[in-house]
Amino acid sequence: MRILMTTDTVGGVWTFTTELARQLLGKGHAVALVSFGRQPSTEQRAWCSSMRRMSGSRFVYRSSSAPLEWMAENGSAYEAGERLLLEVAETFKPDVLHSNQYCFGRIPLEIPRLITAHSDVLSWAEACRPAGLEESAWLDRYCELVQEGLDEADCVVAPTYWMAEALNRNFEVGGSTRVVYNGRAVPSLSSAPHRFLRAVSVGRLWDEGKALTTLTQINSPMPIMIAGEQSFDGAAAPAQSRMQVLGTLDEKGLLAAFRSSSIYIAASRYEPFGLAPLEAALCGCAVVARDIPSLREVWGAAAIYFHDAEGLERLLRFLAEDQAALRQAQSAAFDRARQYTPEEMGASYMDIYAGLIRSSRMKTRRDDAEYIWHAA
Numbered sequence: 397m398r399i400l401m402t403t404d405t406v407g408g409v410w411t412f413t414t415e416l417a418r419q420l421l422g423k424g425h426a427v428a429l430v431s432f433g434r435q436p437s438t439e440q441r442a443w444c445s446s447m448r449r450m451s452g453s454r455f456v457y458r459s460s461s462a463p464l465e466w467m468a469e470n471g472s473a474y475e476a477g478e479r480l481l482l483e484v485a486e487t488f489k490p491d492v493l494h495s496n497q498y499c500f501g502r503i504p505l506e507i508p509r510l511i512t513a514h515s516d517v518l519s520w521a522e523a524c525r526p527a528g529l530e531e532s533a534w535l536d537r538y539c540e541l542v543q544e545g546l547d548e549a550d551c552v553v554a555p556t557y558w559m560a561e562a563l564n565r566n567f568e569v570g571g572s573t574r575v576v577y578n579g580r581a582v583p584s585l586s587s588a589p590h591r592f593l594r595a596v597s598v599g600r601l602w603d604e605g606k607a608l609t610t611l612t613q614i615n616s617p618m619p620i621m622i623a624g625e626q627s628f629d630g631a632a633a634p635a636q637s638r639m640q641v642l643g644t645l646d647e648k649g650l651l652a653a654f655r656s657s658s659i660y661i662a663a664s665r666y667e668p669f670g671l672a673p674l675e676a677a678l679c680g681c682a683v684v685a686r687d688i689p690s691l692r693e694v695w696g697a698a699a700i701y702f703h704d705a706e707g708l709e710r711l712l713r714f715l716a717e718d719q720a721a722l723r724q725a726q727s728a729a730f731d732r733a734r735q736y737t738p739e740e741m742g743a744s745y746m747d748i749y750a751g752l753i754r755s756s757r758m759k760t761r762r763d764d765a766e767y768i769w770h771a772a
Contacts, residue, residue, distance in 0.1 A: 397420075397425045398426040398427075398488065398491045399420060399425060399427050399428070399490060399491070399494055399749065400428045400485055400488060400490035400492070400494070401416070401428065401429050401430070401494040401495075401496070402430050402431070402432065402477070402481070402494070402495045402496050402497055403430070403432075403496050404431060404433040404496065404497070405431050405432075405433050405434055405435070405437065405459070406433040406434065408514070408671045408672070409496050410431070411580070412496070412512070412514070412578055412671065413429065413496060415578075415579060415580060416738070416741065416742060417429055417455070418447070418738065419741070419742025419743075419745075419746075420745075421447060421450070421454060421455060423742070423746065424454075425454070425746070426453075426454040426455070426456075426488075427451075427454070427456070428456040428457075428458070428485075428488040428490065429444070429455070429456070429457050429458075430457075430458045430460070430477075430480060430484055431457075431460065432460050432462045432464055433461070433464045433467070434461055436459050437646075439647065444457040456484065460477065460480050462476035462477045463476075464497060465498060465538055465541045466517050466538060470534060470538055470541065473497075473499055473541060474499040474500070474502075474544075477497070477500060478500070481493075481500060481503055481505075482503070485505055490505075491508075491753050492507055492508050492510060492749045492752060493505055493508070493509045493510065494510045494512070494745075495509065495545070495549075496511075496512050497511075497545070498511055498513070498516075498541060498542040498545035498546060499541040499545045500545060501545030501546060501547075501548050502544050502545050502549075508551070508749075508752035508755070508756045509548060509549050509550050509551075510550065510551045510553060510748065510749070510752065511545060511549045511551070511552050511553070512553045512554075513552055513553065513554045513555075513560070513563045513668075514555065514668060514669075515559070515666070515668045516563060516567070517538055518566040518567075519559070519562035519563070519565070519566060519666070522562070522566075523605060523665045523666035524604040525604070539567075542567055543567055543568065546567055546568065546569050546570060546571075547568070547570050548570075549571045550571045551572050551574060551748060552571055552572070552573050552574070553573075553574045553575070553576050553745075553748065554573065554574075554575050554576075554668070555575070555576065555577060555578050555668055555669035556668055556669055556693050556694060557575050557693060558690040558693055559690065574748060576741060576744040576745060576748070577669070577694070577736055577740075577741065578669050578671060578736060579736050579737045579738040579739065579740055579741030579742070580674050580678065580737075580738060581678070582651055582679060589652075589655045589656055590656065591655070591656055591658055591680065592619075592657065592658065594656075594658060594659075595616070595618055595621070595657060595659040595660070595661050595684070595712065596623070596653050596654060596657040596660055596661070596676065596681070597611065597620065597623075597660065597661040597662070597663060597672075598622070598623045598624055598650070598672035599622070599624045599664070600624050600625045601622065601624055602625070604665070604666075605664055605665055605666030605667070606663065606664050606665075606666075607664055607686070608622060608624075610704075610705050610708060611639060611661065611708075612639065613705035614705050614706075614708055614712070615709060616639075616709065616712055617716040617717075618658075618716055619638050619640065620638055620639045620640070620661070621639075621640045621641075621653055622639060622642060623642045623645045623649075623650055624642075624643075624644065625644055650675070651675065651679055654676040654679035654681055655679045657676070657681055658681060658682065658715075658722060658726070659682045659683075659712070659722075659725075660673050660677065660681040660682070660683050660684070660729075661685075661708070662683060662684070662685035662686060662691060663686055664686060664691070665688065667688065668690055669690065669694060670691060670694060673695075674733050674736055677698075677729035677733035678730065678734070680726055680730060681726065682700065682715065682722060682726045682728075683695060683698065683700070683725075683729040684700050684701075684702065684708065684712070684715070684725075685700070685702075686703070687701035687702065687703050694736075695729070695732060696732065698728040698729050698732030699728075699729060699732075700725055
């Protein structure tokens with residue numbers, strides 16, 4: 397199979413697509429990866445170069461700074477991306493378009509089109525802005541882009557049942573809907589690193605959905621490290637006496653922070669899946685999570701849940717004082733995290749691609765037969 401796949405260079409979608417692309421390439425398929433949002437980082441370019449060396453002509457990468465649907469200047473999000481995708485498709489000859497942005501579900505290609513719904517602004521607003529978002533040209537354009545893509549897509553995949561339900565609540569989903577949990581693997585180490593009694597969290601500090609300001613409202617019994625973009629559009633980073641803001645880390649730095657910490661705090665009010673807590677658990681952290689339905693779906697009984705800042709502080713004190721309970725929480729999170737493998741994710745997507753291609757070919761044969769019958 398030949399998969400034309402879109403991604404973005406801004407957040408967790410990049411991690412998802414690189415894991416999936418690696419699985420596809422490892423099975424002998426071909427992938428053309430096209431990124432949007434902003435130009436790739438040095439680390440992202442290095443990953444693409446390594447895939448090119450390993451896979452040869454079966455891997456193609458193109459990048460664009462065209463804005464993402466949710467960005468403030470989203471007026472050209474579709475048109476700029478359409479030109480590049482059609483150009484890549486002309487030479488790559490894909491069997492399937494896998495878009496990780498909604499709007500490209502409407503790209504005029506005579507191949508099956510699949511969208512992965514990683515998140516959406518309206519379900520984010522339900523969690524973070526209960527009073528709703530103000531009407532604006534930006535929001536109208538966003539909703540238009542999302543709905544037009546969904547109208548034309550043959551299949552929509554969500555990373556959790558919660559996300560699938562949220563999308564269907566806010567938009568009309570015309571094609572079939574599937575749920576495929578994200579998968580992640582982290583490199584193994586030859587020896588166990590030294591682990592400190594401290595907590596770590598990851599997120600854009602300006603994103604209300606990550607709710608990292610909760611961490612400034614507690615008297616933490618242990619140091620807390622935060623990795624992520626420190627500001628956006630003038631939003632300031634939080635400050636707290638026991639909190640260390642690390643800024644944006646590359647993958648190596650982030651995994652090192654996880655391996656040297658004891659606890660991952662998933663403070664999010666909005667988290668359709670959550671790759672960072674999965675990575676942290678694979679590195680040996682216990683997962684302390686806000687009690688929201690999506691995190692309950694992903695982690696079940698393997699996380700320890702809190703509702704507010706007071707509950708979070710109480711849990712951190714309990715784990716700081718009870719080393720046996722901390723080790724048990726770390727083990728439970730690790731065992732759960734190992735269920736979300738890239739291999740299983742890749743196999744599920746390959747099965748969906750194959751089904752879409754079969755259906756498309758059957759439809760083509762039916763259309764050809766009908767044409768011949770009418771012509772006769």
